[in-house]
Amino acid sequence: xxxxxxxxxxxxxxxxxxxxxxxxxxxxxxxxxxxxxxxxxxxxxxxxxxxxxxxxxxxxxxxxxxxxxxxxxxxxxxxxxxxxxxxxxxxxxxxxxxxxxxxxxxxxxxxxxxxxxxxxxxxxxxxxxxxxxxxxxxxxxxxxxxxxxxxxxxxxxxxxxxxxxxxxxxxxxxxxxxxxxxxxxxxxxxxxxxxxxxxxxxxxxxxxxxxxxxxxxxxxxxxxxxxxxxxxxxxxxxxxxxxxxxxxxxxxxxxxxxxxxxxxxxxxxxxxxxxxxxxxxxxxxxxxxxxxxxxxxxxxxxxxxxxxxxxxxxxxxxxxxxxxxxxxxxxxxxxxxxxxxxxxxxxxxxxxxxxxxxxxxxxxxxxxxxxxxxxxxxxxxxxxxxxxxxxxxxxxxxxxxxxxxxxxxxxxxxxxxxxxxxxxxxxxxxxxxxxxxxxxxxxxxxxxxxxxxxxxxxxxxxxxxxxxxxxxxxxxxxxxxxxx
Amino acid sequence: xxxxxxxxxxxxxxxxxxxxxxxxxxxxxxxxxxxxxxxxxxxxxxxxxxxxxxxxxxxxxxxxxxxxxxxxxxxxxxxxxxxxxxxxxxxxxxxxxxxxxxxxxxxxxxxxxxxxxxxxxxxxxxxxxxxxxxxxxxxxxxxxxxxxxxxxxxxxxxxxxxxxxxxxxxxxxxxxxxxxxxxxxxxxxxxxxxxxxxxxxxxxxxxxxxxxxxxxxxxxxxxxxxxxxxxxxxxxxxxxxxxxxxxxxxxxxxxxxxxxxxxxxxxxxxxxxxxxxxxxxxxxxxxxxxxxxxxxxxxxxxxxxxxxxxxxxxxxxxxxxxxxxxxxxxxxxxxxxxxxxxxxxxxxxxxxxxxxxxxxxxxxxxxxxxxxxxxxxxxxxxxxxxxxxxxxxxxxxxxxxxxxxxxxxxxxxxxxxxxxxxxxxxxxxxxxxxxxxxxxxxxxxxxxxxxxxxxxxxxxx
Numbered sequence: 001x002x003x004x005x006x007x008x009x010x011x012x013x014x015x016x017x018x019x020x021x022x023x024x025x026x027x028x029x030x031x032x033x034x035x036x037x038x039x040x041x042x043x044x045x046x047x048x049x050x051x052x053x054x055x056x057x058x059x060x061x062x063x064x065x066x067x068x069x070x071x072x073x074x075x076x077x078x079x080x081x082x083x084x085x086x087x088x089x090x091x092x093x094x095x096x097x098x099x100x101x102x103x104x105x106x107x108x109x110x111x112x113x114x115x116x117x118x119x120x121x122x123x124x125x126x127x128x129x130x131x132x133x134x135x136x137x138x139x140x141x142x143x144x145x146x147x148x149x150x151x152x153x154x155x156x157x158x159x160x161x162x163x164x165x166x167x168x169x170x171x172x173x174x175x176x177x178x179x180x181x182x183x184x185x186x187x188x189x190x191x192x193x194x195x196x197x198x199x200x201x202x203x204x205x206x207x208x209x210x211x212x213x214x215x216x217x218x219x220x221x222x223x224x225x226x227x228x229x230x231x232x233x234x235x236x237x238x239x240x241x242x243x244x245x246x247x248x249x250x251x252x253x254x255x256x257x258x259x260x261x262x263x264x265x266x267x268x269x270x271x272x273x274x275x276x277x278x279x280x281x282x283x284x285x286x287x288x289x290x291x292x293x294x295x296x297x298x299x300x301x302x303x304x305x306x307x308x309x310x311x312x313x314x315x316x317x318x319x320x321x322x323x324x325x326x327x328x329x330x331x332x333x334x335x336x337x338x339x340x341x342x343x344x345x346x347x348x349x350x351x352x353x354x355x356x357x358x359x360x361x362x363x364x365x366x367x368x369x370x371x372x373x374x375x376x377x378x379x380x381x382x383x384x385x386x387x388x389x390x391x392x393x394x395x396x397x398x399x400x401x402x403x404x405x406x407x408x409x410x411x412x413x414x415x416x417x418x419x420x421x422x423x424x425x426x427x428x429x430x431x432x433x434x435x436x437x438x439x440x441x442x443x444x445x446x447x448x449x450x451x452x453x454x455x456x457x458x459x460x461x462x463x464x465x466x467x468x469x470x471x472x473x474x475x476x477x478x479x480x481x482x483x484x
Numbered sequence: 485x486x487x488x489x490x491x492x493x494x495x496x497x498x499x500x501x502x503x504x505x506x507x508x509x510x511x512x513x514x515x516x517x518x519x520x521x522x523x524x525x526x527x528x529x530x531x532x533x534x535x536x537x538x539x540x541x542x543x544x545x546x547x548x549x550x551x552x553x554x555x556x557x558x559x560x561x562x563x564x565x566x567x568x569x570x571x572x573x574x575x576x577x578x579x580x581x582x583x584x585x586x587x588x589x590x591x592x593x594x595x596x597x598x599x600x601x602x603x604x605x606x607x608x609x610x611x612x613x614x615x616x617x618x619x620x621x622x623x624x625x626x627x628x629x630x631x632x633x634x635x636x637x638x639x640x641x642x643x644x645x646x647x648x649x650x651x652x653x654x655x656x657x658x659x660x661x662x663x664x665x666x667x668x669x670x671x672x673x674x675x676x677x678x679x680x681x682x683x684x685x686x687x688x689x690x691x692x693x694x695x696x697x698x699x700x701x702x703x704x705x706x707x708x709x710x711x712x713x714x715x716x717x718x719x720x721x722x723x724x725x726x727x728x729x730x731x732x733x734x735x736x737x738x739x740x741x742x743x744x745x746x747x748x749x750x751x752x753x754x755x756x757x758x759x760x761x762x763x764x765x766x767x768x769x770x771x772x773x774x775x776x777x778x779x780x781x782x783x784x785x786x787x788x789x790x791x792x793x794x795x796x797x798x799x800x801x802x803x804x805x806x807x808x809x810x811x812x813x814x815x816x817x818x819x820x821x822x823x824x825x826x827x828x829x830x831x832x833x834x835x836x837x838x839x840x841x842x843x844x845x846x847x848x849x850x851x852x853x854x855x856x857x858x859x860x861x862x863x864x865x866x867x868x869x870x871x872x873x874x875x876x877x878x879x880x881x882x883x884x885x886x887x888x889x890x891x892x893x894x895x896x897x898x899x900x901x902x903x904x905x906x907x908x909x910x911x912x913x914x915x916x917x918x919x920x921x922x923x924x925x926x927x928x929x930x931x932x933x934x935x936x937x938x939x940x941x942x943x944x945x
Contacts, residue, residue: 061938062937062938064938064942065938145898145899146902153899157899160891165884172880
């Protein structure tokens with residue numbers, strides 16, 4: 001029931017947004033996203049992490065093909081649903097200082113996106129998962145297309161076709177998997193988990209799924225859509241993309257790949273691991289030389305998720321725990337970073353590092369909050385990033401010390417490029433226009449303080465995340481371990 | 485059968501209207517008559533009666549397709565008032581449309597090759613005239629002429645194929661042919677000229693459904709014919725042609741599918757690739773839709789290649805989704821082409837002027853591109869599923885690639901529609917009530933079928 005509620009609130013709200021007038025729609029969208037957050041908190045109070053699929057809803061959708069509307073949450077799902085529903089009000093708040101044309105369409109699309117994302121994280125039927133997966137693509141495509149930068153038509157189309165390519169291969173893989181299910185076929189996740197597949201089939205399935213997830217995450221060398229899209233999208237679109245949407249890829253790996261094709265992973269996981277780790281180093285190096293702040297964060301995002309993916313491919317408890325913690329941490333931090341860029345850009349009309357500088361004294365509170373979020377991204381102890389990266393590197397180390405060594409470069413390089421950016425933006429000679437940088441508005445403060453609080457609280461006390469996700473991760477690993 | 489009689493009578497009445505001077509009443513009469521025919525077809529559901537010593541056989545397959553093409557014709561009539569506006573040609577236009585439909589119904593329900601041929605000819609000959617019905621337009625004349633010449637050539641192939649099959653099976657009856665082929669192929673004694681006959685019939689049919697490399701007429705004819713007739717051809721006629729194609733091959737030639745399936749699979753792959761690739765560079769929306777209809781023919785051929793227990797339902801669902809999508813797109817094309825040429829650029833600024841209708845057009849485009857949760861996605865899903873089940877994995881890969889190309893040009897419609905209009909452009913695309921109604925109906929149906937696809941597909945499996 002709760003699952004249904006969490007799904008339906010944003011969907012209904014999104015349709016309602018279309019009918020409201022432009023002035024009220026912001027507040028309405030914020031209100032409904034807070035309702036979703038409230039329901040999520042309520043779900044947490046009822047949550048018992050020893051039981052697998054909770055708040056289960058299960059109806060037939062297309063009965064003669066064994067497709068059902070089956071959704072529910074375990075520890076992994078509920079954390080990602082919580083991430084989505086926590087970030088959504090913040091993302092909507094960040095838009096309060098913007099005046100978008102056709103505001104009601106804008107907020108309707110954001111809320112529809114929320115619906116699709118929650119759907120992806122709760123779906124327990126392969127087909128339903130695929131439908132939500134595609135559904136999430138349409139609103140973000142339109143957001144980028146309608147409110148993006150100058151080159152938007154070309155860039156967003158590239159983004160759409162790129163991701164759709166992966167999705168369609170995944171669809172073919174899913175249908176193949178479905179045809180291997182016994183009896184009258186079914187897309188039910190429990191049935192799919194128990195399909196026996198030949199090694200050759202596992203190889204094919206591995207690549208068809210990997211393609212979809214790796215493009216979404218994105219894993220090197222399938223990342224080429226990402227920097228352009230992030231840079232060109234409107235701030236809220238970038239936040240949705242980087243904060244939540246790329247988690248879909250990681251989630252897909254954990255939920256739909258590990259337990260279903262463990263042998264394929266055993267054979268090809270190493271390749272995937274190498275690609276992920278390569279991406280970490282490559283993207284970090286790219287971030288080092290960027291002059292556009294937004295592009296820099298886009299590349300840093302590739303580096304971070306590359307490490308998360310490596311943690312998943314390590315196929316051990318620490319790696320997966322780290323992935324969970326880091327998904328939440330990265331989601332929160334990256335939204336914070338993009339919001340900081342948004343704040344700067346709106347005031348200075350530029351986000352080129354060499355045209356900025358010397359803001360530190362203009363607004364002390366901004367300086368402090370920026371620093372906290374930055375420290376979270378570079379994984380300083382006592383911030384959320386540290387817990388995640390520590391667990392991830394621990395997991396990867398158990399898999400291979402070399403991989404951990406190379407992957408660990410992200411910590412060092414991350415510190416270098418982030419501190420360089422901080423120095424260029426905040427410190428140094430005040431730029432001639434720096435005086436224009438005024439203090440923070442109320443909504444901006446609320447968002448940044450909320451994000452900074454989450455960074456520090458989950459950094460000091462990450463145990464709830466690990467506790468909630470624990471049993472679910474062990475379930476997943478049990479499927480993997482059957483093979484060895 | 486009752487539906488067929490009603491439509492044929494309606495056609496005769498339409499001719500009479502010229503003599504007895506009730507032309508003003510004609511259009512309402514046609515609508516009422518078609519509604520009745522559609523109702524009668526649905527009312528016959530699950531009866532499966534063979535009529536006239538098994539010349540036509542109205543099983544559920546035939547009834548489903550009959551209802552579909554009548555329904556699509558009714559939808560088409562919503563925007564087509566203008567085509568029947570001129571007093572002098574109203575009766576003949578109505579008659580020709582009704583006879584085309586009549587031929588279409590026979591093509592979905594035939595149980596005898598001679599009947600198939602009669603149905604096809606009734607459909608085609610009416611259509612030749614319709615394509616050139618814009619008498620004073622050179623392009624329309626060219627379209628009619630081209631279609632006639634190439635169409636009769638293709639009919640020749642078809643007839644030759646039929647003759648060879650008849651020579652072997654000594655019967656035109658589909659059931660008898662199927663029995664003959666079953667017994668001979670079981671012993672490996674099928675004579676060579678049966679295969680030749682199958683091939684020749686395939687060529688004729690592929691011309692009718694505009695499969696590559698027999699598609700060359702399609703873009704020119706689609707472009708030259710009056711827009712409304714193009715819409716009719718792309719939806720009703722194509723659906724009927726596929727119904728006939730699938731009926732023939734599933735009833736008669738299933739046992740020798742090893743002979744033709746591979747060929748058809750290759751044709752299907754080339755068709756969707758060529759259709760989509762050629763659509764990419766089109767600047768005229770009409771030509772773009774013509775190439776897109778070629779590409780969709782490729783996808784529908786996949787269902788014939790797969791030929792298993794879900795193929796009938798899959799092709800029905802696909803034809804429905806495709807017809808609804810195309811009709812919606814043609815409605816927009818028709819609306820904007822009143823204000824100038826058929827260039828896709830005329831859609832610029834469409835979203836700013838017609839917010840809701842742009843959203844509906846967006847839904848229709850998503851359906852044509854095959855993005856969930858709209859009808860087109862499920863149609864593609866069933867087709868892919870069927871083909872994978874029949875172990876044509878490579879064909880699915882080709883279909884995936886060509887779908888991606890499809891997205892590229894379909895989304896161009898969305899992109900252009902969302903862009904602000906350039907200042908120099910003076911055209912103001914606006915929609916009449918009829919266009920809005922058709923857009924609304926087809927978009928909502930596409931969405932509805934997308935959310936509950938099981939019903940339509942389940943009808944035939």
